[in-house]
Amino acid sequence: MAKLKVNGRDHAIDVSPETPLLWVLRENLGxxxxxxxxxxxxxxxxTVHLDGEAVRSCVTPISRADGKEVTTIEGLSPNxxxxxxxxxxxxxxxxxxxxxxxxxxxxxVLLRENPKPTDADIDDAMTGNICRCGTYQRIRRAxxxxxxxxxxxxxx
Numbered sequence: 001m002a003k004l005k006v007n008g009r010d011h012a013i014d015v016s017p018e019t020p021l022l023w024v025l026r027e028n029l030g031x032x033x034x035x036x037x038x039x040x041x042x043x044x045x046x047t048v049h050l051d052g053e054a055v056r057s058c059v060t061p062i063s064r065a066d067g068k069e070v071t072t073i074e075g076l077s078p079n080x081x082x083x084x085x086x087x088x089x090x091x092x093x094x095x096x097x098x099x100x101x102x103x104x105x106x107x108x109v110l111l112r113e114n115p116k117p118t119d120a121d122i123d124d125a126m127t128g129n130i131c132r133c134g135t136y137q138r139i140r141r142a143x144x145x146x147x148x149x150x151x152x153x154x155x156x
Contacts, residue, residue: 002066006031007075017063021055022046024062025072033073033101037130044129047102048072054109073101076108083149084108087142095133103129107143116147 002013006029013024025031025048034057037045041056048057049071050064076082080089084104087093094100103126110117110125117125122143131139 002062004062004065004067005069007070007072013062015062017061017066019062020058021048021050021060021062021065021070022057024065025057025070031072031074035098035101037099037102042128042130043099044102044106045099047105047129049105049109052109052112054106071105073105076104082108083146084111084142086149087145090145091138091142093135093138093142095131095135099129099131103131103139107139107146110143111147111150115150117143 002015002017002024004011004013006025011029013028015024015028022034022036025034026036034048035045036058037043039058041059044056046056046058047054049055050060051068077085080086084107088100088104106126106129110122114121114125119140122140126139
């Protein structure tokens, strides 16, 4: 039995310790915002926060999450008020949208660690989060906008 806190709520999950966190989130908890992309930690679609750090949930066994706090895209804010979510909407970032929850979750860690990232900082931090539609320029603009919103008191 794994015990973890997901988006502020405690859960006890009875699955094999090797079960990927992604499947626990999607199948056991019904949190489908986190996407399955490659299953090998190469694309970033499954990125969530585990005790505040970005991890690829497709290769993170539930045993690693036991006793820890998990934040998914659904837990970033209850009403799309997070500066990254607002910036993503303003910049009209998504095309197909499949990778966007992973992109946003990776960007949230970047902005927490570096509130004023340069283009090079963004490119470095977002490496490995693949957008098949190629919206990288919009992603970069949205991250810069989110940094400005946070600096202006946009919370989170």
